[in-house]
Amino acid sequence: MQSTKQSRVRYLILFxxxxxxxINYADRATISIAGSxxxxxxxxxxxxxxxxxxxxxxxxxxxxxxxxxxxxxxGSKKVYAAxxxxxxxxxxxxxYVGEFGTGxxxxxxxxLRMLVGLAEAPHSRATRASWRPGSLPKSAVxxxxxxxxxxxxxxxxxxx
Numbered sequence: 234m235q236s237t238k239q240s241r242v243r244y245l246i247l248f249x250x251x252x253x254x255x256i257n258y259a260d261r262a263t264i265s266i267a268g269s270x271x272x273x274x275x276x277x278x279x280x281x282x283x284x285x286x287x288x289x290x291x292x293x294x295x296x297x298x299x300x301x302x303x304x305x306x307x308g309s310k311k312v313y314a315a316x317x318x319x320x321x322x323x324x325x326x327x328x329y330v331g332e333f334g335t336g337x338x339x340x341x342x343x344x345l346r347m348l349v350g351l352a353e354a355p356h357s358r359a360t361r362a363s364w365r366p367g368s369l370p371k372s373a374v375x376x377x378x379x380x381x382x383x384x385x386x387x388x389x390x391x392x393x
Contacts, residue, residue, distance in 0.1 A: 253317060257356050260324060260349070261289060275331055281339045288346035289353075296354025304358055312355050320352035 264271070265286055272282050303312045323345050330341045 254356070257320075257353055260320070260353070264289075264327075264346070275338050276335050277339060277342075285339065285342045285346055288343045289350040292347040292350030293354050296351040297358075300355030301358055304355055309358075316352050316355055320349050323348040323352060 268282055268286065271277060272279070277285070300312070327342060327345045327349075330338050330345070333341060
C-alpha cells in the first residue's frame with residue numbers, strides 16, 4: 234500500500250485564508266472608525282453618513298443568495314479570487330470620492346459601500362467551501378474562527 238505524504242501547502246493556504254478573513258472583517262468596521270473624520274472633511278451630514286454605513290449591510294444580506302449560486306456555479310476558488318479583487322477595487326475607489334462635489338460624494342460612497350457588500354457576500358461561504366470539514370485539520374478551525382474576532386480587536390482563540 235502506497236502512503237502519500239501530506240504537504241505543508243495546506244497550512245500556507247490556511248494562513249492566507251486567515252489573513253484574508255481578518256482583512257475582510259476589518260474592512261467592514263474601518264469606515265465607522267473614520268466616520269467623524271469623513272464627515273468633517275467631506276461635509277457629510279449625520280443622516281447621510283448613517284446611510285453610507287448601512288449600505289454595506291444591506292448589500293451583504295442581499296448578496297448572500299446570489300453569492301451562493303455563484304459558488305455553486307463557478308467554484309470557491311474563482312468566486313473567492315473575484316470577490317477579493319472586486320472588494321479591493323471598490324475599497325480603493327472610496328478613497329477618491331473627495332474629488333467630486335458633496336452631492337456626488339454621498340451617492341458615490343453609498344454605491345461603493347453597496348458594491349463592497351456585494352463583493353464580500355460570498356466570502357464566508359467560499360471559505361467553508363474551500364475547506365470541507367473532513368479535509369480540514371482540527372487544529373485549523375480555531376484560527377479561521379479567530380480571524381473574525383481578531384479584526385474587531387477582541388480576544389480570540391479561547392477554547393470553550
